[in-house]
Structure formats: structure tokens, C-alpha cells
Amino acid sequence: MSRVLVVDDEAGLRRALAINLSARGWDVTAAPDGATALEAAASTHPDVVLLDLGLPDLDGLDVIAGLRGWTDVPIIVLTARTSSADTVDALDAGADDYVTKPFAMDVLLARLRAAVRRGAAGEGGAPEVVEAGALRVDLARRTVTRHGEPVKLTPTEWHLLQVLVTRAGRLVTQTELLKEVWGPAYGRETNYLRVYVAQLRRKLEEAPAQPRHLITEPGMGYRFEL
Template identity: 65%
Template sequence: MTRVLVVDDEPQILRALRINLTARGFDVTTAATGAGALRAAAERQPEVVVLDLGLPDMDGLEVLAGLRGWTNVPVIVLSARTDSSEKVDALDAGADDYVTKPFGMDELLARLRAAVRRGAGNQGEGEPVVVTDSFVVDLVAKKVVKDGRDAHLTPTEWGVLELLVRNQGKLVSQKEILSEVWGPGYKTETHYLRVYLAQLRRKLEADPAHPRHLITEAGMGYRFEP
């Protein structure tokens, strides 16, 4: 049973999500404040978090930062804020997805399932270790090492990197990455890619401003060059 933590200060939303998710086989924990969310995450170790940004005691981005300090659990942000820059801020802070209120339950469930899949990952079978002059990607262990240390990637960052590495030297279109990593309903969300490629370059490239391995093909997609 998948453990999900739902964080929202609106009682009716908490109740609706608890009922709907429980009915679909999720083990649901709820919290109505940022402090309660961080405490529940530490105690329950959820496999996915649904996080409202408008909390009474702290901004949801602060909660997200608190989570990212110790866990890579997939986080879906809920917000009534529709500004594209708000979405980018949330993704940049480590969110894996962003759902705008009001939302349909079917859409949220689809995004929740996709986030859980990304978090769980699929074990590869005998794929090689890929070595660059800046970092090493182990496709079997699902980890990246840079300067002798593990580079901590979120599940979504790993999903993007893994897809590019498995297609090394080939152009992977924006639509293909969005569809494979986020799902078929995300083919137009190109700002997700700008944010995640920037994050990957900051974490992995020797010179993020002049990447040698994670290459942008303007208007088309991205390419991994070992």
C-alpha cells in the first residue's frame, strides 16, 4: 500500500483527498500546517507528498525546502496560484509536479501514480556505467557520482537524466522527454524541461553555463554527449 502525505489547510480538501485516495488503496496521512507536514514526513516516511503552497504557518516552498534537506520523495504541489513563474519557482525548489486548484480528482490521481512510478523507478538489467569527464552515471544502481561523492538527484531529475543517457548521442525531443518522464498529458509543459535541465547542469556539469554533456538543441530537444 503506497503511503501518501497530503498537506492542505482546507478541511474539505483534506477530507475529500483522504476519502478518495483511501478508496483507491493509498495509505493516507494528512497535515494542515507546514510544521505538521514536516513532522508527519519524518514519522511516516511517505512515498509521495501532495503539498499545498498556501499554509497558515509557513509558505509551502519552505516546507518543500525542509523536505529536500533530507529526502528525495516525489512532491506534487497544489496551489491556487496560476502564474507560470510560481510554477517554475516550485519546480526549481524541488517539486516534481504542479497542480493548479481547482483540480479534477482523475487528473490528480494520474499525476500521483506517475510520481509514485518515478519515485520507485524500474530496475535495469545489466546496463553499463557511463563515464564522462565530470560525472559517472550508474544505470543499474540508479545513482550519479561527481568528484567522488553521490550527486543527490530527485526522482524526476533522475528520470530525465536516465532517458538522455540511455539515448546517448541521439537527439531526444522535448515531447518525448515530457511524455516518458511526466506522462502523455505533459507534452506542452516545456518549462518543466528548462527548469530540470538547468538543475541537472548545476549539479553535474563542470561549467553549467557551458555544458559539455547535457546539450540543448534549440526548439527541438536535448542530447547527452558522454
């Protein structure tokens, strides 16, 4: 049974989530504020944290920072904020994914299951070979094949793909990608990402205009889907 820590100041939503998740086999711990959440995380060691950003005592970013000080537990941000900047800040601070209120329960459950799978995979180290449809990415040998045929990538294309593949299923923000691929002095040159992701799609996707694997989250970042 997977353990989830639900952090939200809305009593009705906490109760509804606890009932729905428990009915689907989850072990649920609920917290109404940031301080309680940090204490609960330390005592229960959840497999995933579902965190609202608008808490009465601590900012959600402070809770993320508090968790990231000692654990790599997957964190899914639950937010009603309309500004994508808040969500991007949370992802840059260490959150793994986000769900916007109002949400469908089946979508939330899928995100929770995916986060737990990624967390479990991370404990055993990143896989050397990742397969996604016709693609085979060998991270150890730094090679890519499509339908068994080798795909030639430039060093920058490879680095960008490597970052996305090693975090498959997770949204990686534009800032995070720029700093990892081009260096810490970069963070706003989003045109670089548009150009290189377009090049990767032309080389890797069956239909570059309708990508299945290199997904854009407008205004936020990119996600590699298996």
C-alpha cells in the same frame, strides 16, 4: 499500498482527498500546516507528498526545502495560485510536478501514480535504455534510434534530451534545463531552449508540430513523455 501525505490548510479539501484516496487504496496522512507536514513526513515516510503552497505557518517553498534536506520523496504541488512564477519557483526548489486547483480526481490520481512509479524507479537507479514509441534512447552508449535507425544528435541536443529522458514524466523547468545544459551562468536564455527543442522534435517526433514525447508546458518548462 502506497502512502501519500496530503498537506493543505483547507479542512474540507483535506477531508475530501482523504476519503477519495483511501477509497482507491491509498494510505493517507493529512496535515493542515507546514510544521505538522514535516513531522508527519519524518514519521510516516510517504511514497509521495501532495503539497499546497499557501500554508498558514510556513511558505510551501520552505516545506519543500525541509523535505529535500533529507528525502527524495516525489512532491506534487497543489496550487490555486494563478501566477506560473510561483509554481516554477516550487519546481526549481525541488518539487516534481504540479496540479492546479480546481482539479479532476482522475487527473490527480494519474499524477500520484506516476510520481510513485518514478520514485520507485529512482531507488533502483536510472534505466540505461528508455523506450518511447518508436524512439530508443540508450543513456549508457549515448545513442538514439528511431524506428531502428540511428539519429545523429549534436552534443548540446544530446545533453538536453538526456536531462529530459532521465526525468521522464516530470516537468523540468526552463531555468533548470538552461543551467544543466549550458551552465550555472544561464537561466533566462529561453530562446536557446525553443531552438534546440524544435531541432529535437524535427529529428525525433513523427509529427513535430504535434509532439507526443517532447512536451512544452507554456511559461514553465518541458516534459518528456513516454
